[in-house]
Amino acid sequence: MKIQQNISLKQYNTFGIQVHAKRFVSVNSLTELTEVINVHKDVFLLGGGSNMLLTANIEKLVIHLNLKGIIVNDTEKDVVYVTAEAGENWHEFVLWCISQNYGGLENLSLIPGNVGTSPIQNIGAYGVEIKDTFHQLEALEINTGKIRIFNNADCNFGYRNSIFKNELKGKYIIINVTLKLTKNNHKLTTSYGAISTLLETIKNPTIKDISDAVIAIRQNKLPNPKEIGNSGSFFKNPVISKKHFELLKRNHPEIPHYIISNNEIKIPAGWLIEQCGFKGKRFGNAGVHTKQALVLVNYGEATGKEIYKLAQTIQQKVKKTFNIHLGIEVNIV
Structure with missing residues (x-):
């Protein structure tokens, strides 16, 4: 070293x-x-x-x-426990699991990043979050050098959130993650509109079919970071009260939404940003992606401060227009 x-x-x-x-x-x-x-x-x-x-x-x-390695631990009749080191690429790990017929991660295909950061963000897509298959992780405490095991409950998972983004932020280094995946009788999540549309001609879809559909959707909507700088979804989808939603619906009857509970409604952040006129707009070297308003992009030599300024401008306009605060999903350093 x-x-x-x-x-x-x-x-x-x-x-x-x-x-x-x-x-x-x-x-x-x-x-x-x-x-x-x-x-x-x-x-x-x-x-x-x-x-x-x-x-x-x-x-x-x-x-x-840059810790690498994948280990298959205990297996039961229908489940398997798989441990991946923190430096493993997330998407490559998902594809490896699918190649072994291990189910549970197929909806999380093509999410950028490494395995070690996946629990921090509680990554999720198309009706699935990592907490759904998470078993445990090992983390190194920086101050003491001791290794601690965190189970699912210890992580305090929330929407794009965990204990590692809050009270334990900066105190631990995640070194590996163990997931509980299915070997047989996979429970498939196909209710997401775009996925169900792509799979409607397939009689009995497999986990690979779902992964392929997710990859196709993401490639169509999201820019490749190797071609244009971005960090995927920049903002969180906000959750508002039913009363707030009903007020918005009067002026925007077409507003897309997802019912979370009796009094919680999730609104797609991309729709809010698009309604405010930012989709496809460029501001110097920073801009909003042409196909997905949720994604901010670096068109060349943009600085982080330029992109952050654009994000704040979007937040202010959405707040003024809809009285909704857009939380930032990306870590600002």
């Missing part, structure tokens, strides 16, 4: 933001990670770089988690 100086992080974040790490080290094993943490406590963790917007150079020691 060698700590490098003044390293560009452009290739390490999917927005393609040009900032630098004052000090940088890539760790490839738990032993290496422990050695670094024993000496350096004030660190910045970097995985796939898919859920962050870098707005300035990083003064802390940047640790690039």
